[in-house]
Amino acid sequence: MSDTPPLQLKSQKFRDTREKEWRALARQIDRAEKGQIGSFTTEELLELPVLYRATVSSLSMAQSISLDRNLITYLQALCGRAYVYMYGAHARPLQVLKDFFLRRLPQSFRALGIEMWLSFACFFLGAVGGWLMCAFDPSWYNALVGHSAQGRDTSATAEDLRKTLGGAEKEQLGTFSVYLMSNNTRVTLMAFAVGVIGGVPTAFVLLYNGMMLGAMMWLFASKGLGFDFAAWLSIHGTTEMLAIIIGGGAGFHLARRLMFPGHLTRKAALSTAGRTAGTVMLGAMLMLIIAGVIEGVGRQTITDMGLRFAFGGVMLVWWLTYYGLFGRDRKGAGDGQNP
Amino acid sequence: MAKTPKPRKLKQDLMKGGTIAVGGIEGPTTVVTTPEGVRLGFRTASFGTRLGALLIDLMIMIAIPIVLVLVYFLLPLEHVNLDMAPDHPFRQLVNILIILTLFFARSGYFMFFEMGPRAATPGKRVMKIRVISHDGGHLTPAAVITRNALREVELFLPLTLSFQAMAGGGWLGLVAFLWALGLALLPLFNKAKARLGDFLGGTRVVHVPREALSFDLVEQAAVSSWLQFTPEQVAAYGEKELTVLEEVLRERRASTLQAVASRIKARIDWKGPKAEADMPSDESFLRAYYAALRAHLEGRMLMGRRRKDKFDPAT
Numbered sequence: 182m183s184d185t186p187p188l189q190l191k192s193q194k195f196r197d198t199r200e201k202e203w204r205a206l207a208r209q210i211d212r213a214e215k216g217q218i219g220s221f222t223t224e225e226l227l228e229l230p231v232l233y234r235a236t237v238s239s240l241s242m243a244q245s246i247s248l249d250r251n252l253i254t255y256l257q258a259l260c261g262r263a264y265v266y267m268y269g270a271h272a273r274p275l276q277v278l279k280d281f282f283l284r285r286l287p288q289s290f291r292a293l294g295i296e297m298w299l300s301f302a303c304f305f306l307g308a309v310g311g312w313l314m315c316a317f318d319p320s321w322y323n324a325l326v327g328h329s330a331q332g333r334d335t336s337a338t339a340e341d342l343r344k345t346l347g348g349a350e351k352e353q354l355g356t357f358s359v360y361l362m363s364n365n366t367r368v369t370l371m372a373f374a375v376g377v378i379g380g381v382p383t384a385f386v387l388l389y390n391g392m393m394l395g396a397m398m399w400l401f402a403s404k405g406l407g408f409d410f411a412a413w414l415s416i417h418g419t420t421e422m423l424a425i426i427i428g429g430g431a432g433f434h435l436a437r438r439l440m441f442p443g444h445l446t447r448k449a450a451l452s453t454a455g456r457t458a459g460t461v462m463l464g465a466m467l468m469l470i471i472a473g474v475i476e477g478v479g480r481q482t483i484t485d486m487g488l489r490f491a492f493g494g495v496m497l498v499w500w501l502t503y504y505g506l507f508g509r510d511r512k513g514a515g516d517g518q519n520p
Numbered sequence: 521m522a523k524t525p526k527p528r529k530l531k532q533d534l535m536k537g538g539t540i541a542v543g544g545i546e547g548p549t550t551v552v553t554t555p556e557g558v559r560l561g562f563r564t565a566s567f568g569t570r571l572g573a574l575l576i577d578l579m580i581m582i583a584i585p586i587v588l589v590l591v592y593f594l595l596p597l598e599h600v601n602l603d604m605a606p607d608h609p610f611r612q613l614v615n616i617l618i619i620l621t622l623f624f625a626r627s628g629y630f631m632f633f634e635m636g637p638r639a640a641t642p643g644k645r646v647m648k649i650r651v652i653s654h655d656g657g658h659l660t661p662a663a664v665i666t667r668n669a670l671r672e673v674e675l676f677l678p679l680t681l682s683f684q685a686m687a688g689g690g691w692l693g694l695v696a697f698l699w700a701l702g703l704a705l706l707p708l709f710n711k712a713k714a715r716l717g718d719f720l721g722g723t724r725v726v727h728v729p730r731e732a733l734s735f736d737l738v739e740q741a742a743v744s745s746w747l748q749f750t751p752e753q754v755a756a757y758g759e760k761e762l763t764v765l766e767e768v769l770r771e772r773r774a775s776t777l778q779a780v781a782s783r784i785k786a787r788i789d790w791k792g793p794k795a796e797a798d799m800p801s802d803e804s805f806l807r808a809y810y811a812a813l814r815a816h817l818e819g820r821m822l823m824g825r826r827r828k829d830k831f832d833p834a835t
Contacts, residue, residue, distance in 0.1 A: 254731050255731045
C-alpha cells in the first residue's frame with residue numbers, strides 16, 4: 182500500500198459514476214418542493230422515480246463502501262427530502278379517491294359498529310333527557326341552549342318561532358348556516374379527540390349536544406310546532422347528526438383500543454385505531470360540509486313540510502346505504518371487520 | 521469453548537454496521553424502512569424545535585383575523601356596508617368569508633399544509649422539520665387528520681382550561697388542567713419525542729435538512745515520497761478518528777490543523793524530511809494521511825471487517 186499512491190478508491194469511482202444522478206434528483210426535488218411539479222415535462226416526470234430509486238440505492242451502497250462522511254450525510258439528506266416528497270400526503274390521482282370512497286371509508290365505518298351504536302345511544306339519550314328536563318322545569322332550557330338560542334327562547338311566541346322555520350325569513354340564514362357548520366365540525370372533532378382521554382368526555386359531548394337538541398324540540402313542541410321543527414331540522418340534520426355520531430363513535434373507538442389493546446402493544450393498538458378512526462373522521466367532516474351546503478340552500482328553497490321530511494329521509498337512507506353496503510367484498514366473507 | 525465468543529462478536533459487528541449505516545446523525549434518530557427496503561435515518565425533531573414551529577404557526581393563525589380586520593379598515597368597505605341592510609347579499613358574503621377564514625385558521629390550518637407537497641406547515645418549514653409516516657409508507661390524509669384533530673386535546677383544551685383555572689375554576693379545573701398539561705408535555709417523556717397525535721396517526725416529526733455535496737478530500741491529496749505511510753502507521757486509527765479528521769480538513773482552521781497534525785505525527789512516529797524546505801505543510805500532511813487511512817479502512821470495510829475506533833482491536 183505504501184508503494185502506490187492511494188488514489189482511485191472504490192468509493193471515488195463509485196462517486197464519479199453516480200454523482201450526476203444525485204445532482205439531477207436534487208434539482209428535481211428543489212423544483213417539486215416549490216410546487217412546480219406541473220411544469221415538469223413527461224420525460225422528467227418519468228425520470229423522477231428512477232432517479233429516486235437510483236439515489237436510494239446509492240445511499241445503501243455508499244453506506245457499505247464509503248467512509249466519506251460528507252458524501253453520506255449529503256445522500257442521507259437528499260434521500261430524506263426525496264422520500265418525504267415521494268411519500269407525502271399530497272393529493273393523489275383519481276384512483277386513490279375512488280379507493281377511499283368506495284372501499285376504505287365504508288369499511289372503516291363498519292369496523293366501528295359497536296362504537297357507533299354507543300355513540301348513537303348517548304346522543305339519543307341526551308335528546309330524550311334534554312326534553313324531559315325542560316318539560317319538568319322550563320328554566321333548564323336557558324341553561325342548555327342559552328348562548329345559541331338566536332331568538333328561540335322560552336319567552337318567544339309561537340309566531341316568532343314559526344318565523345325561524347319559515348321559508349323567506351329576513352334572518353341571515355346563509356351566514357348562520359356557515360357558522361353552524363364550523364361549530365358542528367368543531368364539536369365533531371372534539372367528540373373524536375377527547376376519546377383519547379378515556380371516552381367519558383366523548384359521552385359528555387354527545388349527551389350535551391343531544392340535550393340541546395332535545396331542549397329545542399321541547400320548546401317547539403310546547404308551542405305546537407313539533408312537526409314543523411322536525412321537518413325543518415331533518416333537511417340537513419340527518420346528515421349533520423349522523424356526522425356528529427360518527428365523530429363520537431371514532432372517539433369511543435380510540436378509548437376502547439386504549440383501554441383494551443388486545444394482543445397488540447398499547448402503542449401499536451392506538452396507531453391502528455387512529456388510522457381507522459381518522460378515515461371515518463375524514464368522512465364525517467365531508468358530511469358536515471355537505472350538511473352545510475344543504476342547510477344554506479335547502480332551507481330557503483324547500484318550504485313544504487312533507488318535502489322537507491322526504492328530503493331529510495332520502496339523505497338518511499342514502500347515508501345508511503352508503504355506509505352499510507358499499508365496499509363489501511363480492512364473496513360475502515369480508516364485511517370490513519377486522520379479523 | 522474459546523471459539524464461541526467469535527461468531528457472537530461477528531454478529532455484533534454486523535449489527536454495529538447497521539447502526540453505523542444510519543449514523544453520522546447526532547442525537548436521537550428515527551429510522552424508517554422505505555418501501556424500497558432501505559433504512560433511512562432521520563434526526564428526530566426535538567421538543568424545543570417543535571415548540572418553536574408551533575409558536576410560529578400560532579402567530580400566523582392569530583395574524584389571519586388581525587390582517588382581515590386591517591384589510592376591512594384599509595379598504596373602503598365600511599362605507600359600502602353602512603348603506604346596506606344586514607341581510608344584503610354582499611354583506612352576507614363578507615360575513616360568510618370571515619367565518620370560513622376563522623374556521624380555517626382554527627381547524628383546517630395544520631391539515632391543509634401537512635397534506636401539501638412539503639408535508640409541513642410554514643412554522644415547520646422554517647424549523648426545517650417535516651411529518652413522515654412511522655412505518656415508512658405513504659403519509660395518508662387520514663393520518664394527517666388524526667394527528668391534527670388531537671390538537672384539540674393537546675393544545676386547545678389545556679389553553680381553555682388554563683384560562684378557566686386562572687379565572688377561578690376551582691380544584692376540578694386545576695386537576696383537568698394538570699391532566700391536559702401532562703398530555704401536552706408527552707413528547708418530553710418518550711424516546712421518539714412524539715406527541716399523542718403522532719402515536720395515533722402513526723406519524724413522526726423529523727429534521728429534513730438540506731446538505732451540500734462537497735468535493736472528495738482524497739482527490740486533492742498531495743503525493744510525495746515523504747507522505748507514504750507504512751501499514752503500521754496507517755493502522756493506528758479507526759473510523760471515528762477518520763470522521764474527526766475529515767471535519768478538521770473541511771473546516772481548515774490553521775490552529776486545529778497544526779494541533780491535530782502534531783498529535784498524529786507523534787502517535788504514528790512519523791519521520792519528516794531533514795531539510796526544512798521539504799517539510800510538507802500541516803494540511804497536505806493531514807490530507808495525505810486521511811487518504812491513506814481511508815483507503816485502508818475502506819479496504820477492510822469491503823471485506824466486512826469494520827474498525828469502529830482506535831480502541832477496536834486491529835485484527
